[in-house]
Amino acid sequence: MSKLSLSKSNYCKCVQCEKMFWLERYKPNTATPRGNESVLETGKQVGELAKGLFGEYTDISYSEDFNSRLEKTKNLLHDKSNIITEASFVFDNNFCSVDILKKDSDGVEIYEVKSSTKIKDINLDDVSYQYFVLSNLGLNVKKVALVYINNKYIRGKELDIMQLFTIEDVTDTAMEKQDEIRFNIDSFNNFMEKHTKDNEPSFDIGKYCFDPYTCAFWEYCTRDLPRPNVFDIMGMQKRSKFKKYYEGKVSFLELENEKINPKYLEQIDFELHNREPKIEKQAIQEVLDSLNYPLYFIDYETCQYAIPKYEGTKPYQQIPFQYSLHIIQEEGAPLEHREYLADIGDENPIRTFAECMIKDMPDHSGSVIVYNKAFETTRNKEIGEMYPDLKEEMERINNNIVDLMIPFKKRKYYTKDMKGSYSIKYVLPALYPDDPELNYHELPLVHNGGEASNAFLNLKDKNSEEQKIIRDALLKYCELDTYAMVKIWENFKELTQ
DSSP: OOOOOEEHHHHHHHHHOHHHHHHHHHOGGGSOOOOOHHHHHHHHHHHHHHTTTTSOOEEOOOOSOHHHHHHHHHHHTTSSSEEEEEEEEEETTEEEEEEEEEEETTEEEEEEEOSSSSOOHHHHHHHHHHHHHHHHTTOOEEEEEEEEEOTTOOOOSSOOHHHHEEEEEOHHHHHHTHHHHHHHHHHHHHHHHHSOTTSOOOOOOOGGGTSSSOOTTHHHHTTTSOSSBGGGOTTOOHHHHHHHHHTTOOBHHHHTTSOOOHHHHHHHHHHHHTOOOEEOHHHHHHHHHTOOSSEEEEEEEEEOOSSOOSTTOOTTOOEEEEEEEEEEOSTTOOOEEEEEEOOTTOSOHHHHHHHHHHHHOOOSSSEEEESSHHHHHHHHHHHHHHOGGGHHHHHHHHHTEEETTHHHHTTSEEOGGGTTOOOHHHHHHHHSTTOGGGOGGGSSSOOSHHHHHHHHHTGGGSOHHHHHHHHHHHHHHHHHHHHHHHHHHHHHHHHHO
8 A cells, every 4th residue: 555645743633633634635625714823923933942942053944845855854964963953854654854853973862842831642742753753764862852831931131042941851751652653653544545535534523623722624524513502502611512412412402401501501592492681680780880980991902922022021921012992081971082002113012001001091980891800900910010110000900990791791691692602702792783883893804802912913024004004903903892891881871771
């Protein structure tokens, strides 16, 4: 039989689910776009930085011509001692590129770089596969290690990559997995030989659809399930969903009499029987009674850097870069709007963010109205810890926060169109259906927090004209988030009059 050409990434995909690999090869158009460009870019940046961990190195740049990369690797291996990045190898149609290869007179060391903050089982499969390829080529692999982000590291004025990265020796694990690697490779080859282009494999869905990564073919593989189904229940753990699925309780009709969380049953009941909205006016009135003018409706946008960009920050810390603020100074007063969006050249945007916010919300008794209190209060606390001179003001803001989400989270206010969620992206269209002014889908470029974060992170790579377009889109998106809160507040007032 013809041997399957297998890379380390494809080997790992097969470990998760062989059908995923088959679909990528024969039905790639059935994948649902996952929008993971920022994840890939982060991995690339971390990988590039880690190349300097052991001093000077020779990099084998990516080329479509894999043979040329193999030849360059072979030539560099003739040197007594060196460090090669992206060294490429192939054994029996199994090929890999090693992120960092340290070579000395009696062998080599493999270092696989990850942008995560902990080791996953799939990372061990990855490096064990590399050990398999190199050792079968006759190289003496003395050490196998995973390099990943130390999320306890706090950046000083200069970045210290020795403190940023954790290096963990996993040689023993890699060696122990060699029989498993050989068995898997044979199994994957047999699988792909049996399942040709016109012979799609029949695989049931399972927890492996989401572990270790969410599969892009989930929508395709569940296309024949009834709608709505158990996987549409908001908040239910995946293992519980699969338990019901394996019991044959899939549709909402099959689930409505099951002994499950009352919140899940409520979602099922409302959607199955088209129930009227549930509104407990007393709970809504309690929120309104807690408010003091001026009313400050505020929302933050944040981004994360795997490699901390600013002094005093950690890897993957939430960095606030933008806020929108709608203000009602007193009852009957017109709605005012203020906003902040960080300049990409600002070396201290967190402080600038905080100072602008303090200036825009000067009243010490005014209510600071948010949607999901835990997020904003945590950011404010972090700012106060970073800048002790701002701590009192950040505590003042936190002490005045009122969370509009509470009635929805507690199901004191619920409609079938919320589909079990209390996210503002579900709540707003449920309260104001078919209102184009409140439709996130009508916004240009940026439609959710993930897109906002990605847009800001990528600003530096754009020209001035493109930056202006993206910044305008960011401002429009964030403004809608706080205008949405104003509309929810208005809805509360109408309901309680």
